[in-house]
Amino acid sequence: MSKVLVLYYSTYGHIETLANAVAEGARRTGASVDIKRVPETVPQDIAKNAHFKLDQAAPVATVAELANYDAIVIGAPTRFGRMPSQMASFLDQAGGLWAKGALNGKVGGAFTSTATQHGGQETTLFSIITNLLHFGMTVVGLPYSHQGQMTLDEIVGGSPYGASTIAGGQGQRQPSQIELEGARHQGELIAKTANKLFD
Numbered sequence: 001m002s003k004v005l006v007l008y009y010s011t012y013g014h015i016e017t018l019a020n021a022v023a024e025g026a027r028r029t030g031a032s033v034d035i036k037r038v039p040e041t042v043p044q045d046i047a048k049n050a051h052f053k054l055d056q057a058a059p060v061a062t063v064a065e066l067a068n069y070d071a072i073v074i075g076a077p078t079r080f081g082r083m084p085s086q087m088a089s090f091l092d093q094a095g096g097l098w099a100k101g102a103l104n105g106k107v108g109g110a111f112t113s114t115a116t117q118h119g120g121q122e123t124t125l126f127s128i129i130t131n132l133l134h135f136g137m138t139v140v141g142l143p144y145s146h147q148g149q150m151t152l153d154e155i156v157g158g159s160p161y162g163a164s165t166i167a168g169g170q171g172q173r174q175p176s177q178i179e180l181e182g183a184r185h186q187g188e189l190i191a192k193t194a195n196k197l198f199d
């Protein structure tokens with residue numbers, strides 16, 4: 001079975017929750033799945049004052065270990081419609097892996113969170129997907145086999161480009177059941193694809 005890394009950055013925990021759901025879906029396939037975060041770059045005292053969620057259990061990833069996985073699923077909340085500097089800084093350090101072609105042919109995908117429904121979900125996903133394509137990776141999104149994204153009965157994240165949630169202006173909304181199922185579904189599809197390619 002393939003080795004899958006769910007790599008995320010989360011300030012307030014919404015992406016952390018989605019990352020766990022992506023991993024849960026990937027594990028359904030028998031793949032071996034690790035969840036890791038990228039390093040926080042905001043000074044500890046500022047992070048504390050701004051009520052960052054500082055008790056996240058996932059270990060911090062190193063850039064070099066990206067090469068050890070068959071699939072890498074990247075989750076990050078939006079910052080002004082694109083990925084946060086914490087994730088961009090981490091990926092910017094992967095130039096050496098890119099130069100060696102160490103990530104070519106791996107499977108990847110993206111998931112995100114925004115405060116508002118139209119606050120940049122798709123552009124943020126594409127800022128991650130662009131990076132994955134430059135790495136030479138095969139991108140798997142969230143197809144309409146996740147039917148929950150079609151609903152008009154409630155506010156819902158998720159699009160063909162990847163799983164997502166809407167956190168609310170104060171972070172008061174948590175990922176809904178439909179959004180969590182979307183994240184599981186995307187994780188499962190990515191792991192299934194990697195299992196086929198690398199088993």
Ligand SMILES: Cc1cc2nc3c(=O)[nH]c(=O)nc-3n(C[C@H](O)[C@H](O)[C@H](O)COP(=O)(O)O)c2cc1C
Binds near residue numbers: 010011012082114167
């Ligand atoms: C500097 C900054 C910029 C942000 N820009 C946006 C934005 O453009 N659109 C939006 O909907 N939310 C924006 N947000 C809200 C975050 O995306 C939101 O807090 C995040 O999705 C919650 O995910 P997390 O709990 O995993 O950190 C911004 C937050 C910060 C701190």
